[in-house]
Amino acid sequence: xxxxxxxxxxxxxxxxxxxxxxxxxxxxxxxxxxxxxxxxxxxxxxxxxxxxxxxxxxxxxxxxxxxxxxxxxxxxxxxxxxxxxxxxxxxxxxxxxxxxxxxxxxxxxxxxxxxxxxxxxxxxxxxxxxxxxxxxxxxxxxxxxxxxxxxxxxxxxxxxxxxxxxxxxxxxxxxxxxxxxxxxxxxxxxxxxxxxxxxxxxxxxxxxxxxxxxxxxxxxxxxxxxx
Amino acid sequence: xxxxxxxxxxxxxxxxxxxxxxxxxxxxxxxxxxxxxxxxxxxxxxxxxxxxxxxxxxxxxxxxxxxxxxxxxxxxxxxxxxxxxxxxxxxxxxxxxxxxxxxxxxxxxxxxxxxxxxxxxxxxxxxxxxxxxxxxxxxxxxxxxxxxxxxxxxxxxxxxxxxxxxxxxxxxxxxxxxxxxxxxxxxxxxx
Numbered sequence: 128x129x130x131x132x133x134x135x136x137x138x139x140x141x142x143x144x145x146x147x148x149x150x151x152x153x154x155x156x157x158x159x160x161x162x163x164x165x166x167x168x169x170x171x172x173x174x175x176x177x178x179x180x181x182x183x184x185x186x187x188x189x190x191x192x193x194x195x196x197x198x199x200x201x202x203x204x205x206x207x208x209x210x211x212x213x214x215x216x217x218x219x220x221x222x223x224x225x226x227x228x229x230x231x232x233x234x235x236x237x238x239x240x241x242x243x244x245x246x247x248x249x250x251x252x253x254x255x256x257x258x259x260x261x262x263x264x265x266x267x268x269x270x271x272x273x274x275x276x277x278x279x280x281x282x283x284x285x286x287x288x289x290x291x292x293x294x295x296x297x298x299x300x301x302x303x304x305x306x307x308x309x310x311x312x313x314x315x316x317x318x319x320x321x322x323x324x325x326x327x328x329x330x331x332x333x334x335x336x337x338x339x340x341x342x343x344x345x346x347x348x349x350x351x352x353x354x
Numbered sequence: 355x356x357x358x359x360x361x362x363x364x365x366x367x368x369x370x371x372x373x374x375x376x377x378x379x380x381x382x383x384x385x386x387x388x389x390x391x392x393x394x395x396x397x398x399x400x401x402x403x404x405x406x407x408x409x410x411x412x413x414x415x416x417x418x419x420x421x422x423x424x425x426x427x428x429x430x431x432x433x434x435x436x437x438x439x440x441x442x443x444x445x446x447x448x449x450x451x452x453x454x455x456x457x458x459x460x461x462x463x464x465x466x467x468x469x470x471x472x473x474x475x476x477x478x479x480x481x482x483x484x485x486x487x488x489x490x491x492x493x494x495x496x497x498x499x500x501x502x503x504x505x506x507x508x509x510x511x512x513x514x515x516x517x518x519x520x521x522x523x524x525x526x527x528x529x530x531x532x533x534x535x536x537x538x539x540x541x542x543x544x545x
Contacts, residue, residue: 136467
C-alpha cells in the first residue's frame with residue numbers, strides 16, 4: 128500500500144496561514160490503513176488546529192471529513208460541498224489524493240498535511256517496510272521474489288557489491304538499524320528454490336525508460352474504456 | 355513530533371508562573387469500570403478526602419480510550435486529564451491499560467507540539483482495592499495542575515466533562531448514581 132507520515136504541526140500551521148474556514152480531509156484507503164490520514168487522524172488534526180487557534184485567540188472554523196478514496200473523482204463528489212465551503216483544505220491523503228483534490232476543485236487551495244513516503248507492506252502491526260518503487264519493469268521473477276531495486280541500497284541489478292558482509296549491507300537505516308543485503312537474501316532464496324544458476328545467467332539490461340525519470344507515466348486500458 | 359520528555363524538560367526550565375491560590379482546575383478522569391471506578395467507590399466508603407476538582411467518566415476499560423477523547427477534553431478546556439486503569443498485567447481485557455498508556459504518551463507529544471505542558475495528561479494504574487491510592491492520585495494530580503496554572507486552551511462556557519462524554523458516544527458507561535433507569539432494567543432481569 129501507499130504509506131505516508133503526518134507533517135510536523137508547525138509546518139501544517141504555516142501552510143494554513145490565516146485562513147478562517149479549514150477543512151481537514153482524510154482518505155479512508157491506504158493512509159487510513161497506515162494510521163496516518165484516515166478519518167480518525169483527520170479528527171485529531173482538526174482538534175489540534177482548534178486548540179492552537181483558541182490559544183492564540185483566533186476565530187477559526189475547523190471541520191473534518193474523509194473521502195473513501197481521494198484519488199477518484201466519484202468519491203471526491205461525495206465531499207464536494209464541504210470542500211467548496213472551505214477557505215483551505217488540508218488533505219491527509221497520499222500525493223495522488225492531494226493532487227486529485229487540487230485538480231478537481233481548482234482553484235480551491237488544497238494543502239498537504241502528510242508526506243507520502245513509500246509503497247510498503249506492514250511487516251507487523253504499525254511497522255511498514257518499503258517493497259516497491261513502481262519502476263515499471265518488474266524483474267523479481269529472476270531474483271527469487273526479492274526486489275533489488277528497492278531493497279539493495281545501491282539498486283544493483285547484477286549481484287552484491289563489496290559492502291555485503293554476513294548477509295548485511297554496509298549501509299545502515301535511518302535509525303541506525305541494520306539493513307539486510309538484498310543480494311544475500313536473493314542468493315539464499317534462489318538456493319532454496321534450486322535456481323542458483325539464475326545468479327550466473329545472462330540477463331538483458333533493465334529498461335529504465337519505464338521508470339519515473341522519463342516524465343509522468345500514463346496507463347490506458349483500451350478494452351476497459353467506456354464505449 | 356517533539357519528544358514528550360524533551361518538551362517536559364523545556365517546560366521545567368521555563369520560568370515558573372506564580373501559583374494562583376484561587377485557581378480551581380477542572381480535571382477529567384477516564385476511569386476503568388473494573389478498577390479505578392471501584393477504587394473511587396472504596397475511597398468514598400473509607401471516607402477518604404480527595405479534591406472535588408476531578409470529574410469522572412466511567413469506561414468499560416481504559417483500552418477504549420482513544421487519542422481524540424483525551425484531545426477533546428483538552429480542547430473543551432480541561433486543565434488536566436488522566437486515565438486510571440488496572441495494574442499492569444491485571445487488565446480485565448488483558449492489555450487495554452497498556453494501550454491506554456501508549457495513547458496517553460502520544461497525546462503528550464501532541465500537546466508538546468501545541469505548546470501545552472505534556473504533564474497535563476497522565477496515565478495511572480490502580481486496583482479496585484486501592485481506595486487510598488485513588489485519593490492519593492487525585493490529590494497529587496490536582497496539585498500538579500494547580501502548580502501549572504490554567505490550561506492555555508481553557509474556554510469559558512464549555513463543559514470538558516460533557517464534551518468528553520459526548521466524544522465517547524456510547525462508550526462511556528452510565529454512572530449508577532445518576533441513572534436509576536439502568537438499575538431498574540437490571541433489576542428487571544434479576545426477576
